[in-house]
Amino acid sequence: METIVVTGAAGFIGSHVCEALLAEGYGVIGIDHFNDFYSPAVKERNWEAVETTAKRLGAGGRLRLFRSDIRDAGEMEQVFASAPVDGVIHLAAYAGVRPSIQQPLLYTDVNLNGTLVLLDILQKHQVKRLVFASSSSVYGNNKKIPFSEDDFVDKPISPYAATKKAGELLCHTWHHLYGIKTACLRFFTVYGPRQRPDLAIHKFTRRMLAGEPIPFYGDGTSRRDYTYIDDIVDGVMRALAWTKGEGSRFEVFNLGESNTISLSEMVRTLENVLGVRAKLERLPAQSGDVNVTYADVSKARRVLGYCPSTPFEEGIRRFVKWMNEQPQE
Template sequence: MNILLTGGAGFIGSNLARQLLKEGHQIICLDNLDTYYNPDHKWRNVQQTLNNRDYHFHEGDIRDSELVDTLFRTYAFDAVVHLAARAGVRPSVQDPALYYDVNVNGTLTLLQAMQRSGVSKMVFASSSSVYGDSPQVPFVETDTADRPLSPYAASKRAAELLCHTFHHLYGFDIFCLRFFTVYGPNQRPEMAISQFTDSILNGQAITVFGDGSTSRDYTYVDDIVSGIIRSLENLRGYEVLNIGGSDPISLADLIQVIERALGETAIINRLPMQPGDVQQTYADITKAAQLLGYQPTVRVEDGIQQFVDWYRARQDARFVMQ
């Protein structure tokens, strides 16, 4: 397949690109190397695949309709995997207009370009945050998702609705995948597991919001990549699918897992819960299992150990280079 991959220089996107290239697909990556976190991380991701003749990188913004239309005219896309987004629940509270512009208008720009060029297949990266602070667990795709707690969550839900509109109007085949807290080697540096690991190793306090009872359904990046690829292989109609680990862990227990993997003890600085945060996430993956044959394979304890091993190796490599 000839695939347009938006956000392909990021954490999930770069892992997906490498796997799709192994399977013989051609990848055209569109990424603006956003400064939400240090773009050097993304550029290093891109450099890992630049020498592959089936990989083409374009730096640019999904809101740039002229650029997007040019890509659709230049390449005969079979499908779009749309991962590009302004990330982060808490920062979205401070700048909701930016999140709506990127996540909603950017998605609309892509959908319109697809309609103009005759491309009808998309896998869209949504988020478990659309469920809000639902007390009913596990989260099922048929649950009402009309009470998001952050602009980020609301923007993802709005983009899902746009996808359904284009499915209805033009017969697009679109799967909206609700990812549940993705982690693993090379993950974004501002994410909790990265920050906790770095701070603990450096003898610094970690910031914990709340009493540690909040829980998240952490999903290892390889399982997310599997869910995306299985969606591409089964893409027909419009579906919303949970892609998660289906094994939530409390924040307090997560910290203990990281401590054991590091062989170190955390110094904890507790602060109140933050606006936009939810108490729990928990994916019911029955539908994904039935439609895609999706099953997560990496337990949190094993995934954290793999992340810690990667992190230590990266730190050792930096020391050697210095």
Template sequence: MTTYCVTGGAGFIGSHLCERLLRLGHRVLCIDSFNDVYDYRIKIGNVLNSTGSTESLSFTDKQTDLQQLPSIVNRDNYKLVVADIRDRASVNAVFASESIDVVIHLAAMAGVRPSIEDPMLYEEVNVKGTMHMLEAMRRHNVRKWLCASSSSVYGNQKKLPFSELDVVDRMISPYAATKKSCEVMGHTYFHLFGIDTIMLRFFTVYGERQRPDLAIHKFMRMLDNGDELTLYGDGSSRRDYTHIDDIIQGMLGALHYIETEERVYEIINLGTHHTVTLIELVQTLERCSGRSANIRWMPDQPGDVEQTYADVTKANRLFGYDPKTDFEEGIARFVTWYRGERKW
């Protein structure tokens, strides 16, 4: 049984990954701070779902709920640690008390626009927090890790599709800059201390359990409530939307690759090699939800890239990555999930 430490394991991507690793018979050590970016109860729901817990939690207040949650979900093959990766002592305490085989580092402050408002917080969590993880790995002889990067590091480059060989020195948001910093620091620890590293550049992940602050979730909520949709630009901006199932398959492939190879430092795109415009996204949501959108158009916002488009040749070559989820099918599944889970 392999022990995987998953930071941000109560979040959207992290909870799906924890669930899959448990189903595969592994042990999961989940670290999450349950910060206030969105309602902490959503993350509690993610943890309960990902662990298959049959017990319920009567929500009272955040401190009490988070004190009770580990006693509900912890078992031999799963342990929840409520901790902030900015707290170096807490991170070291976890590594000192556990025998960890692989770290999957997903914890981060996400989002382009909020990073412009509070860049220092993004540096503190995404850069310093990542260094705390790397230092703990170095000190406790953990030599394998996957780290979440982002397609935002490509900025507004015109060359398409985006390849891992492209020069990425012109980020247009603090969030993107922190992710590039983590890629560089990952290589430093690979070179100096032999920590095998895969940096996964995720391309606009969507699907069941998606965070409520992300576009697809927000648009769906507005459609169902009959609210006006505020769209920025002229609707022609494009994204390479990647369903959570395909992301998890890619992460499992990357795990197998890094666990069976030595001296690994790789940057790898996980996308679909297919783009969808903003207006096509709204039209797909309309079809799948049976709702009509009332759109209010606004100028482009600072930090938003014009398009993302993943070249996934490398992921396919290294571990057979082959995304399967059709966009409309994925949106239909999200709509079904959203309408069934709104109580959270």
């Protein structure tokens, strides 16, 4: 049995990844700080769902959790000394473009120093497989559409984007120096059950159901490549398997739907699914927000066999079903 460390294990993407690993027979060591970036109770429920899945699969003995901070080298040493580790899926980070502009020092500390601590531990414990969560934000206001992994990405427009690009560079350095086989995954606007409450689809749904106005930035023409969580998890699992291959391996992959939805279209879809008319609080476009994200996923299709398959409206229906089952914060 292989054992995989998942950082950010109680988060939106992390909790789903843990469940997928358990379903495929892996041992899972989760790391999460349960900080107050958003309500810790949300993460507690996410982790309870992982534990429920483990019990259903008879995999309780394959699951462990460390409530630790990736910036703390001593705590990370305890994690990696607790059992032989075969690979790491590094999802832990402070996320979000707008809050990173308000708290750039915090974002740099967690996203870069935390990643450095983790890379150092990988080297010390001779862990040779890494999947790193990057972001579509690294593309900035790229003029070439769709975005390709070979595009120039040295002009980020938010501290968050800068930390993700820098994280890719750090991963490459450790790959070069120590032979860590690494897949850097640029996620494109992930949504679905357990989505963070501060993200647009979750926030809009909650406010629309409560009859409250939703913040509508710009003229509604900004576009995002919304990607359903199941498709992202499939890509993560494929990337992990790819790191087990022969030879020196370092690649960057886009994981998106390869389709764009405008802000106005997203709101109309929510209206259709919820049966509720949105009240718009019109606001100016925000600094750091990009105009469009659009993934060219041909490389991930060719190399990983990645094939996103969830239509946007179907994904929204699944999200709303989950949302209606949740306690309200």
